[in-house]
Amino acid sequence: MHRISTGSPFEAAMGYSRAVVKGGWCFVSGVTGYDYATMTMPEDPARQARNCFATIFKVLKEAGFVPDDIVRVQYTVTDAALVDAITPALGEAMGAIRPAATMVVAGLIRPEMKVEIEVTAMRA
DSSP: OEEEOOOOHHHHHHTOOSEEEETTEEEEEEEESOBTTTTBOOSSHHHHHHHHHHHHHHHHHHHTOOGGGEEEEEEEESOGGGHHHHHHHHHHHHTTTOOEEEEEEOOOSSTTOOEEEEEEEEOO
16 A cells, blocks of 8 residues: 655644555545645635646656546535536546546535545556
């Protein structure tokens, strides 16, 4: 088993890994829209979603996976009204991949967080 960290302060404080690789599987924890280089969160939910995917794709690459290996995605949004705003970003990232997907409306741990995305990837 291989654990991957992005160096986010949340990982150490909350005791989790950004991703865990086991065999041909990569389980990526829920990612919010922070730009981890600057630890800033954009207000725009579509930019948050794009930041989520940038982090996810970087982690997948470090784990030896590619975006096409994604087989499942879960989206969590804080308000159903955000779906129209984030749909273009989701389509850009997942359009050709077309993994199994779930979208949930729920609260997130910080008020600035509007979107959280979690993926599971499998090497063919």
